[in-house]
Amino acid sequence: MTDTFQTNIIGESRPANVSALAAELDSLWRSADKDAEGRHPVTRACALTLLVYTESDEAAREVSNLLGALTLQNPCRALIMVVRPAESPAGLSARISAVCQLPAPGEKQVCCEHVTIEACGDAVRDLDKVVVPLMVSGLPVYLWWRAGNTTEPEAFGKILRYIDRVYVDSEWFSNPEVELPALARKIQKYAGQVVVHDLNWARVTPWRELTAQCFDSPDTRSYLNQISGIQIEYSDRGTGGHSSLGQGLLFSAWLADRLGWKWVGRGTDKNASGTGKDANGNRSFLFRGQSGDIQVQLVPRPGGAECPSGFLSVQLKAAGKSRAAFSLTCGPGGKCVITHAEIPAHAPIDRTVNLEVFDEVGLLNEELKFSSHDQIYAEALAMVATMTA
Amino acid sequence: MANTAVLPNPLREGIRLGQTPDGCAMVIFGASGDLTARKLIPALYNLARHHMLPAGFNVIGCSKTPFTHEQFRDKMRKAVREDLNLPAGDDPVLNSFTSNLHYISDDFGDPAAYAQLTEFLNQLDRDKGTAGNRLFYLATPPSFFPVIVKHVGGAGLAKPKDPEKNWTRIVLEKPFGRDLKSAQDLNRVVTGVFGEQNVYRIDHYLGKETVQNLLVFRFANGIFEPIWNRRYIDHVQITVAEELGVENRASYFEEAGLFRDMIQSHVLQVLSLVTMEAPARFEARALRDEKAKVMRSFRPISLDEVDKFALRAQYSAGLVSGKKVPAYRAEPNVNPASSTETYAALKVFVDNWRWADVPFYIRSGKRLAKRVSEISIQFRRVPHLLFSGKVTESIQPNLLSVQIQPDEGISLKFSAKFPGTTMQIRPVKMQFQYGESFGGESPSAYETLLHDCMMGDNSLFTRNDAVEISWEFVDPILNRWKQDGSKGLAFYESGSWGPAEADAFIERDGRRWQRL
Numbered sequence A: 001m002t003d004t005f006q007t008n009i010i011g012e013s014r015p016a017n018v019s020a021l022a023a024e025l026d027s028l029w030r031s032a033d034k035d036a037e038g039r040h041p042v043t044r045a046c047a048l049t050l051l052v053y054t055e056s057d058e059a060a061r062e063v064s065n066l067l068g069a070l071t072l073q074n075p076c077r078a079l080i081m082v083v084r085p086a087e088s089p090a091g092l093s094a095r096i097s098a099v100c101q102l103p104a105p106g107e108k109q110v111c112c113e114h115v116t117i118e119a120c121g122d123a124v125r126d127l128d129k130v131v132v133p134l135m136v137s138g139l140p141v142y143l144w145w146r147a148g149n150t151t152e153p154e155a156f157g158k159i160l161r162y163i164d165r166v167y168v169d170s171e172w173f174s175n176p177e178v179e180l181p182a183l184a185r186k187i188q189k190y191a192g193q194v195v196v197h198d199l200n201w202a203r204v205t206p207w208r209e210l211t212a213q214c215f216d217s218p219d220t221r222s223y224l225n226q227i228s229g230i231q232i233e234y235s236d237r238g239t240g241g242h243s244s245l246g247q248g249l250l251f252s253a254w255l256a257d258r259l260g261w262k263w264v265g266r267g268t269d270k271n272a273s274g275t276g277k278d279a280n281g282n283r284s285f286l287f288r289g290q291s292g293d294i295q296v297q298l299v300p301r302p303g304g305a306e307c308p309s310g311f312l313s314v315q316l317k318a319a320g321k322s323r324a325a326f327s328l329t330c331g332p333g334g335k336c337v338i339t340h341a342e343i344p345a346h347a348p349i350d351r352t353v354n355l356e357v358f359d360e361v362g363l364l365n366e367e368l369k370f371s372s373h374d375q376i377y378a379e380a381l382a383m384v385a386t387m388t389a
Numbered sequence B: 001m002a003n004t005a006v007l008p009n010p011l012r013e014g015i016r017l018g019q020t021p022d023g024c025a026m027v028i029f030g031a032s033g034d035l036t037a038r039k040l041i042p043a044l045y046n047l048a049r050h051h052m053l054p055a056g057f058n059v060i061g062c063s064k065t066p067f068t069h070e071q072f073r074d075k076m077r078k079a080v081r082e083d084l085n086l087p088a089g090d091d092p093v094l095n096s097f098t099s100n101l102h103y104i105s106d107d108f109g110d111p112a113a114y115a116q117l118t119e120f121l122n123q124l125d126r127d128k129g130t131a132g133n134r135l136f137y138l139a140t141p142p143s144f145f146p147v148i149v150k151h152v153g154g155a156g157l158a159k160p161k162d163p164e165k166n167w168t169r170i171v172l173e174k175p176f177g178r179d180l181k182s183a184q185d186l187n188r189v190v191t192g193v194f195g196e197q198n199v200y201r202i203d204h205y206l207g208k209e210t211v212q213n214l215l216v217f218r219f220a221n222g223i224f225e226p227i228w229n230r231r232y233i234d235h236v237q238i239t240v241a242e243e244l245g246v247e248n249r250a251s252y253f254e255e256a257g258l259f260r261d262m263i264q265s266h267v268l269q270v271l272s273l274v275t276m277e278a279p280a281r282f283e284a285r286a287l288r289d290e291k292a293k294v295m296r297s298f299r300p301i302s303l304d305e306v307d308k309f310a311l312r313a314q315y316s317a318g319l320v321s322g323k324k325v326p327a328y329r330a331e332p333n334v335n336p337a338s339s340t341e342t343y344a345a346l347k348v349f350v351d352n353w354r355w356a357d358v359p360f361y362i363r364s365g366k367r368l369a370k371r372v373s374e375i376s377i378q379f380r381r382v383p384h385l386l387f388s389g390k391v392t393e394s395i396q397p398n399l400l401s402v403q404i405q406p407d408e409g410i411s412l413k414f415s416a417k418f419p420g421t422t423m424q425i426r427p428v429k430m431q432f433q434y435g436e437s438f439g440g441e442s443p444s445a446y447e448t449l450l451h452d453c454m455m456g457d458n459s460l461f462t463r464n465d466a467v468e469i470s471w472e473f474v475d476p477i478l479n480r481w482k483q484d485g486s487k488g489l490a491f492y493e494s495g496s497w498g499p500a501e502a503d504a505f506i507e508r509d510g511r512r513w514q515r516l
Helices: A018-035 A057-073 A119-133 A152-161 A178-187 A199-214 A218-226 A245-258 A360-368 A375-388 B034-047 B068-084 B092-098 B111-128 B144-154 B180-194 B210-219 B252-277 B283-296 B303-309 B390-393 B445-455 B464-484 B500-509
Strands: A043-044 A048-054 A077-082 A090-100 A109-120 A141-145 A165-168 A196-199 A227-235 A264-268 A282-290 A292-301 A311-318 A325-328 A336-343 A347-356 B022-031 B057-063 B101-103 B132-139 B169-171 B201-203 B231-239 B310-320 B323-325 B343-349 B359-365 B372-379 B399-405 B409-418 B426-435 B492-493
Touching: A043 B034, A043 B252, A048 A057, A057 A360, A077 A347, A077 B492, A090 A119, A090 A325, A090 B180, A109 A119, A119 A152, A119 B372, A178 A245, A178 A325, A178 A375, A178 B022, A178 B034, A196 A199, A196 A375, A199 A245, A199 A311, A199 A325, A199 A336, A199 A360, A218 A227, A218 A325, A227 A245, A227 B399, A245 A282, A245 A292, A245 A311, A325 B169, A347 B034, A347 B092, A347 B231, B022 B111, B034 B057, B034 B068, B034 B092, B057 B111, B101 B111, B111 B144, B132 B144, B144 B169, B144 B180, B169 B180, B180 B201, B180 B464, B201 B445, B201 B464, B210 B399, B231 B252, B231 B409, B252 B283, B252 B323, B252 B359, B252 B372, B252 B445, B252 B464, B283 B464, B303 B310, B303 B464, B310 B500, B343 B500, B492 B500
Parallel strands: A043 A109, A048 A077, A048 A141, A077 A109, A141 A165, A165 A196, A227 A292, B022 B057, B022 B132, B057 B101, B132 B169, B169 B201, B231 B359, B310 B492
Antiparallel strands: A090 A109, A227 A311, A264 A282, A282 A292, A311 A325, A325 A336, A336 A347, B231 B372, B310 B323, B310 B343, B343 B359, B372 B399, B399 B409, B409 B426
16 A cells, blocks of 8 residues: 555645545544644544535635535535546545534534545546545435536546435526426436435425415415416526526426426417517416416516525415415515415415525535435426426 | 315425414413513424414413513513524514514403403404414413313313314423322313313423434334343433522422422433333324333332332532532522422332333432433343453443433443553443534424424323323322421432432442433
8 A cells, every 4th residue: 555645735646545545534633633632622523425526626615615514514524526527637636624613612623524636637537436435434425516517527427326315506507497407307317326406496495385384274275276377586696696597497397296287388478589588588387277277477687686595576376266365575685585365355464484595505404404305306397397398 | 265175285295395383373371471481482483483383373472460462572572582692683573473472461260361362362363364273371380270271161262163174272381280189180170171182281301302312213223122121221220410409490399399390290201212112103192102001010119118219308508510509498488497309319110021120210300410311221241251350340331321411412332442462441432412413403392392282293292191190100209208208308419419328229229320
């Protein structure tokens, strides 16, 4: 076993000596213990191995900064991969560090390992030989895919077979009408091997929850079958400057799928250019339900900084023998939602509820709570594919 | 309404969207007290923050203290802010939550008050979407329970308007009686009016994550259950220790004593979770059947045997957390000659096939060395020691510890070879701690239990038979201590681990209390 693998340097291209990297981690902990003498004792905690896929040093640095907040709730060994197959010279290099949470006086500090592994050029093919042995035995392995596309390098398949779950963020997609269906196909391809989670789905979850809540009461339940129109106003520069169109698509697809609506086609106001949008950028989708046609309209609103969760409002109208209306509106500061329900023979019910706006790590922490395949997401995604075909 | 058929909400399907209860009105009797401000309302607000309350959720506080609706809301807003350390300033979510809090100032013994309450509840159904569902919460001293229950029943509020669509439930705070007879009397009154399936006897201890995790630990892991029996376990210790004294509960505590306050309620429930058989399903009835079944196996302690199986003591002055504290008898509102116990130890046998002859040692007390609650399961020693000489002296039995508070977790102590050329054996610990493996905040016990109650899940609530069995078990001990007065009452210094008599109590069996 050679001792060629160094830490804290970007070394020349060489075979990745895994045991040396593991030894570096041991040494890191020994020195951390020594440094901590007389202060907070160091507790090494690990509940999972988290692989992070990035494509640039900058992205890796961002991830490093974010991981502190992640490991507070999900202590892990984080292996941040910087994958640049087109870059030369080819080579593998690594840096290691321990991230510790500052404890309250007298408490132990909980520390987690971060290993950043950079793979350039042909060396990407050998990435698995560094990464796989560093996966903590007996614990789950999750991959956080932090890149705008979901096309993995060919060699990445060797790592993928060791992964239990993959976390993507479809908000990064520049064209969700194309890329969400592509993600649906990928999920089908890997069905039974890995579970795929989408952080954008977690963004939509509070809105889905509050929408579902509108119909929990026996007095309102029956109006679900009479919904005739939905309008979703979304921010076209939501969190991180991305569009929240993907959230709008997922939300409307979820409603359509759950309520058993049949897909009819793009709305009547589709313009001649075939972009699927009208002159105002609105998208319209037509479904058929038990009580007739349902029109779903996605309306972009520029800016949207005041509503960082992505939606400005969701309005549902029920027609038929008796009319009803339900609305959820992003409240002041974007940290609350004002809900309004109006049904015949009842006084309107308004309330303001909390809207927790998570950053990227907060969303990941939320998603990490769910261990099983989310069939509802898979079905919603499949419906998006139908709606955007 | 467009359609009267109540269908399931298809939007709730899936793994993420937790169930929200139906709209309901929660009536809190004793709403001006500490429990409402410090526990109930903050817990409800937290549920609301996490979208776990329906839009049609309203609270009506009832108490003698005169408040207007707005004064009550202000008081509760302040309580929530303090309890949850919320920043100052306008908070639309808190304002919206408190706008659904209401207050009726009246006498619990006056039937007219219940007529007013009925009218108010009907108005909320019309205007606020409470949908005819009622949750009555008795946060009053227990002496008020029968009168409130009778009046609620008398006003026709205990029966749902439409049994197909509506529900009515009642939550009782402990103590559920002060002996078997009073517990039976109370059960008769409450179940007579509400029916047992609608009675929720709350024990916040059972809402704690670690206590619930006991079931997961035992029944979701294949490796523990096969050794969870008399063949492998030498004995079990359950410790519930507090640093606090009686604080502002002296009047109640003088009447109740530590044994009623902690052991009859919390600790025997925990003991039942440790010793019960696996329920057929994880649902309320099966779970509560198994708990009651094992409690029936607790070996009765007769009046004559009390000294052999139980011990009581009272704290004297001492030092706790660096501060001098007075003796129990010197506390305000405590009789200077009081014989009320502030510490108790108990040895229980569970006479069934699984636990025959395995002693369960229980100790609980106030003003002890530190605040800790732990279940320690000590396994039998290996049948034959391979190692010779002094090495064997350092071999300790395996110990599985379930820490309930403050550092929730589970640890396993076992022996390992000390590195070196000679054979030296040392005990080492494998430890799982909630705080290290799962960050983030857990819901408080009251959040869990209040939500369960609104959802109609009474798994974590104590059933009437379990209450009566536990009183039947403890009554002889309490009767004997009552007869004896101060005779036989031991004393311990505040800040210690209890009286020397407690050490002797376990040492005569050749065992020692775990050092916690």
